[in-house]
Amino acid sequence: MKIWFTLLFVTLLLACSIRVLAQPQSSAPATKTSNSAVPKKVKSNDGEQRFQANCGRCHTPPEAISPREVKAVLQHMRVRAMLSAEDEQLILKYLAP
Amino acid sequence: MKRTLATLITFLGIATSVCAQSDVPILSGALAFNSSATAGVTTFQPTLAPVLVAPIGDHWLFEGRAQLLGFFFQQNGTSGPYTGQFFATLDYAQVDYIANPNLTITVGRFLTPFNIYNERFSAVWIANLQDSPIIFTIGTRTSASSNGGMLRGVVIERPNWLLNYTAYFSALQTTENLQAGRAAGGRIGMFLPKAGIEVGASYQRFLQNRNYNVAGTYFAWQPPQIPLDVRAEYAHSLGGQGYWLEGAMRIAKSRGTTTWLGRLQTVARVQQFFKGTPTPQDVLPSADVNQFDFGLNYYLPHDVRLNGSYGRAYSSTGNANIWNVQIAYRFLFPAWPGEHK
Numbered sequence: 105m106k107i108w109f110t111l112l113f114v115t116l117l118l119a120c121s122i123r124v125l126a127q128p129q130s131s132a133p134a135t136k137t138s139n140s141a142v143p144k145k146v147k148s149n150d151g152e153q154r155f156q157a158n159c160g161r162c163h164t165p166p167e168a169i170s171p172r173e174v175k176a177v178l179q180h181m182r183v184r185a186m187l188s189a190e191d192e193q194l195i196l197k198y199l200a201p
Numbered sequence: 202m203k204r205t206l207a208t209l210i211t212f213l214g215i216a217t218s219v220c221a222q223s224d225v226p227i228l229s230g231a232l233a234f235n236s237s238a239t240a241g242v243t244t245f246q247p248t249l250a251p252v253l254v255a256p257i258g259d260h261w262l263f264e265g266r267a268q269l270l271g272f273f274f275q276q277n278g279t280s281g282p283y284t285g286q287f288f289a290t291l292d293y294a295q296v297d298y299i300a301n302p303n304l305t306i307t308v309g310r311f312l313t314p315f316n317i318y319n320e321r322f323s324a325v326w327i328a329n330l331q332d333s334p335i336i337f338t339i340g341t342r343t344s345a346s347s348n349g350g351m352l353r354g355v356v357i358e359r360p361n362w363l364l365n366y367t368a369y370f371s372a373l374q375t376t377e378n379l380q381a382g383r384a385a386g387g388r389i390g391m392f393l394p395k396a397g398i399e400v401g402a403s404y405q406r407f408l409q410n411r412n413y414n415v416a417g418t419y420f421a422w423q424p425p426q427i428p429l430d431v432r433a434e435y436a437h438s439l440g441g442q443g444y445w446l447e448g449a450m451r452i453a454k455s456r457g458t459t460t461w462l463g464r465l466q467t468v469a470r471v472q473q474f475f476k477g478t479p480t481p482q483d484v485l486p487s488a489d490v491n492q493f494d495f496g497l498n499y500y501l502p503h504d505v506r507l508n509g510s511y512g513r514a515y516s517s518t519g520n521a522n523i524w525n526v527q528i529a530y531r532f533l534f535p536a537w538p539g540e541h542k
Contacts, residue, residue, distance in 0.1 A: 164500060180252075188302065
């Protein structure tokens with residue numbers, strides 16, 4: 105029985121730690137960005153300029169990108185749309201500061 | 202029991218670190234329904250095009266896109282009951298290794314990087330006009346995808362310009378839904394971010410049936426001050442040559458405008474094709490063609506887009522009207538659940 109209590113305690117502890125670890129990313133500013141109001145609070149001029157210059161070359165950006173998705177989106181675009189490493193980093197900081 | 206506990210803790214520890222990562226895989230793509238009438242023949246095409254992107258650390262990436270297409274038409278062309286077929290194709294399924302800022306190595310099935318329409322503008326939720334340009338098949342035979350290896354990257358980056366390159370080899374593949382031609386080629390492009398200009402050139406040596414050279418150039422311009430997109434391509438092969446020039450303008454002061462009128466985009470495209478020497482399995486028109494298209498796109502909220510276009514093709518084999526109406530929904534979400542505020 106003790107073992108089950110220990111197991112339950114450890115599981116709860118780890119579940120909480122998942123939540124805590126996930127928190128800083130999900131609560132970051134502009135967590136969910138809107139195309140029409142792309143993170144105004146966290147504007148980095150370089151990042152915004154690169155975003156405008158690169159992403160709009162082919163398409164209108166999606167209405168919302170969460171920080172969890174940004175890295176995958178940017179790596180995908182780095183390969184597909186030939187983003188430079190510098191562009192990738194600046195846009196990443198702009199969208200998921 | 203201790204062993205079970207240790208295993209469980211290890212498993213949960215791994216789960217913790219995985220869940221804490223920001224680079225979760227994403228599922229993107231589009232769901233679309235297209236109605237087309239070409240020379241009086243009406244077809245309906247529902248399409249689902251899912252894209253999976255899975256980063257593995259900072260250097261590895263898996264990305265894939267499939268197309269599930271329905272094609273419904275009248276049995277006798279312009280009369281009779283409707284009948285339909287479903288197709289599934291794999292556009293790309295590639296593993297990328299981002300070695301350094303100048304080099305990415307790709308292995309697997311990838312979109313053939315000839316000019317830029319195939320790689321960047323052909324997706325159903327991106328193309329301004331739903332019909333591909335006539336010269337689309339030049340340089341992208343046999344299926345617009347290649348099976349093999351590719352090197353690509355940015356060679357030089359300066360504040361005012363950037364030079365990129367692509368080189369690839371594709372092996373012959375005849376398996377249904379995974380077809381590819383045997384070919385080798387490359388592309389070099391320059392991007393001027395401040396002027397919003399992109400120019401480049403492509404070359405390919407098609408290495409099956411009858412070896413021949415294919416070449417092309419492209420141009421794209423997005424003046425930063427106005428929401429105008431200009432795109433153009435020229436391509437030449439043994440089977441023919443041609444070009445297309447497209448302009449798209451948002452009825453707004455800027456691209457981000459979301460007023461009801463600002464969501465409207467007008468599109469116009471002109472294209473000419475000049476027939477060359479017929480080649481085996483050529484999918485190019487059998488005669489010269491001149492065509493213009495005019496369309497309207499409306500960007501609704503929630504990544505839904507409405508398209509309507511009219512085109513007229515002039516050819517010695519017969520002139521034709523081309524009508525297209527489409528609704529497309531683009532989706533993007535993490536491939537597994539989690540915080541998504």
